[in-house]
Amino acid sequence: MKICIYYDSITGNTKKIADAIYETCKDEVLYCGKPQKLQEADLYFIGSWTDKGNCSSVIQNLLSSLKNKKIAYFGTCGFGGSSEYYASLYQRAKNQIDASNVILGHFFCPGKMPEAIKDRYVKLLQEHPEDKKLQVSLKNFEEVKTRPNTEDLNKAQSWAKEMIKEALQ
Structure with missing residues (x-):
């Protein structure tokens, strides 16, 4: 084959x-x-x-x-x-x-995603600390980094x- x-x-x-x-x-x-x-x-x-x-x-x-x-x-x-x-x-x-x-x-x-993605999530969370979607996105970033x-x-x-x-x- x-x-x-x-x-x-x-x-x-x-x-x-x-x-x-x-x-x-x-x-x-x-x-x-x-x-x-x-x-x-x-x-x-x-x-x-x-x-x-x-x-x-x-x-x-x-x-x-x-x-x-x-x-x-x-x-x-x-x-x-x-x-x-x-x-x-x-x-x-x-x-x-x-x-x-x-x-x-x-x-x-x-x-895994590039660190720049995490940096973007962190910055956005600082601006919008109550944003649940961003919180989930940051948690997911950590879960898939290996x-x-x-x-x-x-x-x-x-x-x-x-x-x-x-x-x-």
Whole structure:
């Protein structure tokens, strides 16, 4: 089986997931990295960081260009833990994918955010100390600052194995 792993990563979170997927199937990987020239493969793992609730524009462009492929989508996001949120992120990514493709599945996990985000939350909380949404955002920042962790990477590898089995059927 020929596999390509295309991803876009700003903080390194999505790259960590891509690297874990690569370790799972490295003998079959033709390419692992940022989208460049599209290579022909039997399975495409495609991943992105979350940009205001969407996959990055680089990945949106890649997803919309694919036709008649088997795709497994993965992503990282600063706000994690909610399967409903992950489902909404997946749906937005799925909307970029041509109907001729087969989407085998998706995987999401939280990822640490840049310190500048925390600084912004702290400043805003100083201006609006009663803002519950900001309090939750700051708490979430702290909760995900060590993610993706070993457990996330192991889950990504298990998911990748399942996607490979699906692609072979």
